[in-house]
Amino acid sequence: MAQIDEEIENQTGLERIRRMHETMRWLLDRMLASAPGTHKVDFFRRRPPAGGRQICCGGLIVGSKSLIVVGAGMGGLSAACYARLSGFDVKVFEAHNLPGGMCTSWKRSGYTFDGSIHHLAGCHPASPIYGMWEELGAMPRELVFSDHLTQVEDPDGRTVTVYTDLNRLEDHLQELFPADGRWIRQYTSALNRMVPHDLLELPLTGYGGLLQHATVLPTLLRWGRVTMRAAAEKLTDPFFKAAFPVFQYAWPDIPALIHLNLLAQCVGRNYAFPVGGSLPFAQSIAARFADLGGEIAYGARVTQILIERGRAAGVVLEDGSEHRADAVISNAFERKTTFDLLGGAHMDKALRARMAEPQDNINMGTHICLGVDRDLTDEPHALVLLLEEPVQLADQMIDRLPIELFGQDPSLAPEGKGVIKVLLNASYRFWRDLHDDRAAYADAKAELAQRVAELLDRRFPGLCAQVEVADVATPVTTERFTGNERAYGVAQGFDPGVIFSRPRSSQEIRRLFWVGQSAGGAGIPGCAAQGRGAVKLVCKELGTRFGGRKL
Ligand SMILES: Cc1cc2nc3c(=O)[nH]c(=O)nc-3n(C[C@H](O)[C@H](O)[C@H](O)COP(=O)(O)OP(=O)(O)OC[C@H]3O[C@@H](n4cnc5c(N)ncnc54)[C@H](O)[C@@H]3O)c2cc1C
Numbered sequence: 001m002a003q004i005d006e007e008i009e010n011q012t013g014l015e016r017i018r019r020m021h022e023t024m025r026w027l028l029d030r031m032l033a034s035a036p037g038t039h040k041v042d043f044f045r046r047r048p049p050a051g052g053r054q055i056c057c058g059g060l061i062v063g064s065k066s067l068i069v070v071g072a073g074m075g076g077l078s079a080a081c082y083a084r085l086s087g088f089d090v091k092v093f094e095a096h097n098l099p100g101g102m103c104t105s106w107k108r109s110g111y112t113f114d115g116s117i118h119h120l121a122g123c124h125p126a127s128p129i130y131g132m133w134e135e136l137g138a139m140p141r142e143l144v145f146s147d148h149l150t151q152v153e154d155p156d157g158r159t160v161t162v163y164t165d166l167n168r169l170e171d172h173l174q175e176l177f178p179a180d181g182r183w184i185r186q187y188t189s190a191l192n193r194m195v196p197h198d199l200l201e202l203p204l205t206g207y208g209g210l211l212q213h214a215t216v217l218p219t220l221l222r223w224g225r226v227t228m229r230a231a232a233e234k235l236t237d238p239f240f241k242a243a244f245p246v247f248q249y250a251w252p253d254i255p256a257l258i259h260l261n262l263l264a265q266c267v268g269r270n271y272a273f274p275v276g277g278s279l280p281f282a283q284s285i286a287a288r289f290a291d292l293g294g295e296i297a298y299g300a301r302v303t304q305i306l307i308e309r310g311r312a313a314g315v316v317l318e319d320g321s322e323h324r325a326d327a328v329i330s331n332a333f334e335r336k337t338t339f340d341l342l343g344g345a346h347m348d349k350a351l352r353a354r355m356a357e358p359q360d361n362i363n364m365g366t367h368i369c370l371g372v373d374r375d376l377t378d379e380p381h382a383l384v385l386l387l388e389e390p391v392q393l394a395d396q397m398i399d400r401l402p403i404e405l406f407g408q409d410p411s412l413a414p415e416g417k418g419v420i421k422v423l424l425n426a427s428y429r430f431w432r433d434l435h436d437d438r439a440a441y442a443d444a445k446a447e448l449a450q451r452v453a454e455l456l457d458r459r460f461p462g463l464c465a466q467v468e469v470a471d472v473a474t475p476v477t478t479e480r481f482t483g484n485e486r487a488y489g490v491a492q493g494f495d496p497g498v499i500f501s502r503p504r505s506s507q508e509i510r511r512l513f514w515v516g517q518s519a520g521g522a523g524i525p526g527c528a529a530q531g532r533g534a535v536k537l538v539c540k541e542l543g544t545r546f547g548g549r550k551l
Pocket residue numbers: 070071072073074075076093094095096099100101102103115116117118119120121300301302303331332333364423481482483484487488515516517518521522523524525527528
């Protein structure tokens with residue numbers, strides 16, 4: 001007792017006030033935590049949050065709501081910004097030392113290799129997605145609108161370019177494939193009809209938005225029912241028949257409607273490439289969050305989501321620290337949220353069904369990136385080489401080589417040089433097993449880069465000798481940096497559920513939402529819309545006004 005008295009004696013006036021404040025805060029936190037429906041307390045807050053219901057009491061603000069976001073990928077960053085706009089205290093915990101998750105790029109010896117964006121949706125100011133990007137601080141920005149979607153070449157040197165000007169495209173196709181004239185007219189007029197109808201807006205416009213597309217329903221049904229490969233069966237020219245199925249990212253088994261939507265949006269200057277690539281795009285949203293007063297804790301891996309009385313109550317980090325909040329949004333890989341962070345408990349029927357063992361073959365799972373001493377400014381930005389005969393590249397037998405060339409964005413390479421990337425599907429298991437033997441894993445990556453460079457050399461003579469940097473990112477690399485085991489998703493089939501990109505939840509837990517690509521978000525805009533949607537649901541549950549604009 002005497003010792004405590006002595007301590008108090010030695011305190012300055014300010015220290016005494018601070019100690020009193022801490023004691024009162026501790027007491028009130030305990031009282032409110034035990035009373036259902038009450039919220040976190042913050043004393044002596046200088047700047048009250050932008051929205052949110054607050055009760056003021058003698059200078060004390062009681063009732064500001066709090067949210068924890070696990071992961072600063074697209075879904076998490078968007079949720080964090082919208083939660084701040086809605087007046088929440090927001091904590092974002094990100095395991096990596098950068099924002100963006102898979103929406104990323106990395107530098108090697110002066111070259112920037114991009115891990116994600118081919119096409120960013122919502123680049124036209126009339127698009128509701130553009131409105132969301134504006135709110136998230138990602139637009140306006142410098143964009144590249146290309147005059148073509150891709151170019152396909154066969155071993156005999158036949159070439160077809162998919163122009164983003166419809167008249168030019170129709171003339172080009174008619175000239176190359178006159179026997180398929182009628183089919184070409186149907187194709188280009190369907191594209192023309194699709195220009196004002198971006199289906200990627202549906203996560204923002206919802207079922208009401210569907211009505212706006214009623215006028216193109218016959219087009220949606222006709223092209224939504226067939227895959228790229230099946231649509232090409234009607235073609236007579238053998239080269240056109242081989243080339244059409246790979247017009248869209250060399251994915252022959254997706255519904256042809258996905259291609260029509262994407263090309264039509266390039267025609268309408270709504271999809272583009274953001275200068276600087278994916279990481280600066282993600283960083284602009286992280287910067288917006290900082291402007292809104294939010295803070296991301298980097299190098300902070302969440303190991304557990306706390307559930308109390310059927311509600312998400314906070315998280316525990318790898319370092320053992322516990323952080324509490326009124327609600328939690330997880331942007332971590334869906335299976336990891338479910339099994340690692342929740343320990344496999346609290347699964348409802350729908351969640352259990354989704355958690356079946358995932359398929360192994362991943363879309364665009366291996367990135368082979370080359371920095372080359374070669375000017376690529378005048379090359380097409382996307383190219384598919386149809387190979388004379390199939391070749392084995394690591395775990396994949398391929399009959400075509402999909403190539404991205406980044407000459408249209410000079411900021412990604414030293415002057416006069418360029419970046420080329422080949423994306424291959426991949427078996428997660430193949431790379432994961434190989435990774436156990438580090439030397440074999442490194443050899444497999446080096447051999448893959450060498451084989452790809454040799455294949456490219458046939459189209460770009462001398463290229464092998466021009467390679468200055470080769471970098472191979474496998475599904476294990478993606479998992480290491482983002483926790484995501486399946487990157488762009490499994491290659492088999494198409495999940496129509498992604499059309500609306502709704503946040504996911506379990507009926508067994510309140511105030512917890514899953515967002516992100518693994519939880520059904522459609523690409524970058526879909527995941528961001530999901531983050532926005534999750535905040536709307538949290539607001540509804542906590543009785544707070546959602547602070548985002550109506551888009
Ligand atoms: C090759 C490729 C090309 C693509 N091209 C396009 C394109 O052209 N256009 C387009 O729109 N989309 C494209 N995408 C898709 C797009 O990149 C993704 O849909 C999107 O980036 C996924 O965001 P997400 O919200 O799922 O978050 P993720 O990217 O999965 O990020 C999750 C974040 O959470 C963090 N995290 C995970 N677990 C924890 C934990 N326990 N604790 C703390 N933090 C954690 C991770 O570190 C990561 O930062 C492409 C993807 C790939 C792979």
